Amino acid sequence: MADIDATQTPTVEGVDPSIDDGDEFESKEIQLMKQRVEEMEREAKKLRELQAAAESVNGGTTAESDQGVPMETEEDKSIADGRSVFVGNVDYGATPEEIQAHFQACGTINRVTILCDKFTGHPKGFAYVEFAEAEFIDAALTMDNSLFRGRLIKVTSKRTNVPGFNRGRGRGGYRGGYRGGHRGGYGYSPYRARGRQLSTNTVSYPFSKAVMLPPPPAIPASQMEALRKGKGIMAYLQKSLPHPTKQKWLATWFARRHPDRLLPGSVLSVSLEHAPTTFSGVLLSMRRRGPDTSFTLRNVIQRTGVEMQFFVNSPHVKDIKILQRAGGGGGKEGRRQRRAKLFFLRDTPEKMTAISAGVKA
Known part of the structure; x- marks a missing residue:
């Protein structure tokens, strides 16, 4: 009987107490996590309620409000470019207000844009002026070669940038075949210049009321004689002071x-x-x-x-x-x-x- 008692398995009362402590610690962590999840759910619920109240005040959902301001399409951009002019050789210290004042006589201006370098933030020396109507473009083009902050600015119509239009012809593939005919003695091909050909034709100065200076006021004949003789202290000293x-x-x-x-x-x-x-x-x-x-x-x-x-x-x-x-x-x-x-x-x-x-x- 003594041998049988020695070989029997221990009862539940003989379990190590350290195992029970570990289970209790894990249960506490699970309870804390559940509490945090419940708090996050309550905060999310409050945010949804606040958002719904704001949408009800605005009279529509956020999707509907976003749809109220449509994105600018390519057609809208081309129409805006048709009402805009390019202004080159602009002084680096010029402001949009000064450019607007310079072109104010041409018509109503919607927007003045001065492009800046994205790395340094310095102006690039040119700007775009958008008018309210396309009819104002002709008046703005007459401001070409006008004086602005000591410089003669260049005013041309703004061109619409077409995506992929100036990407070139690529590099791979067959580039053409043999051209028949005699191209010069001993295989010599004459040099053909590339680029835009410079023109020596002079352009007449455009008429513009903004750059015309009014004539000086006429001097009465009674004052001309006094001006010729000279007046003031210096004229008197030069005549009377020397011996x-x-x-x-x-x-x-x-x-x-x-x-x-x-x-x-x-x-x-x-x-x-x-x-x-x-x-x-x-x-x-x-x-x-x-x-x-x-x-x-x-x-x-x-x-x-x-x-x-x-x-x-x-x-x-x-x-x-x-x-x-x-x-x-x-x-x-x-x-x-x-x-x-x-x-x-x-x-x-x-x-x-x-x-x-x-x-x-």
């Missing part, structure tokens, strides 16, 4: 075509109000600018070349004396001094010293 003696110098010595005009190479002596009170030298150059006329003298002082520029109308200039004239006389001494020779004196102090010594004597 009469200096006005005479400007009209004779420093004039362009007067017989007594001074020539480069003459020796002048200038008296000033401030130090140096007197400066003598050779006339190198003259700058004729009306009341702002000036001249440059050069001399050698203590073995150093000195150049001074004097303004004829300057209040610091008291007097100008001509010690020796250059040119204008007979013989060798009356020849006109060459400008290059005068500026060459800058590099030859010996000759300049001799001239300055003669001036002092």
Whole structure:
């Protein structure tokens, strides 16, 4: 009997308690999942109710509302292209409002489109203008070569893009056979240029009221004489401010075509109000600018070349004396001094010293 008891299977009471704990954990997870599914179903039900309420307020279903705004067909696009123009050479800083204002005189505008690069977002330099009626296209085409933001724009009719029209002929397959006839000596085939042939014909400028400038207003005859004489403070100063003696110098010595005009190479002596009170030298150059006329003298002082520029109308200039004239006389001494020779004196102090010594004597 003892052997039989030892070999009997254990009863239910001898099951390991850890197995019961695992079953309880799995049952808890299943209950949690069921709760989550029930919550999701309740949320979905609420969403359906809200959607149904919104559809009832709008007076139709979403499918019906989508059908109320039909998609644009190819025929609609072609009709819109027939009412549009292409505008090229548009300034990159232009806005649709400025383009609309430029074409506003042609007719009612529905839409202005400026194309931009899809990678950078910068404008491509052209735009499309869609009008309300196709009759406005003729008026818009007259704006070709008109000035917009400092550029002459190009206005043409917009062409309708046909899908697959410009795809080419493909690459595979038989491309043709032998063409009979003589094509040139020794199998040479002459070069045939490809592409569009450039035209040298000039196109007349189209008439457009928008680019025509009105004539300036007419000036009354009573005011023309005052305008010719000049008015304002500058005209008064130019006539009354310079000293009469200096006005005479400007009209004779420093004039362009007067017989007594001074020539480069003459020796002048200038008296000033401030130090140096007197400066003598050779006339190198003259700058004729009306009341702002000036001249440059050069001399050698203590073995150093000195150049001074004097303004004829300057209040610091008291007097100008001509010690020796250059040119204008007979013989060798009356020849006109060459400008290059005068500026060459800058590099030859010996000759300049001799001239300055003669001036002092």
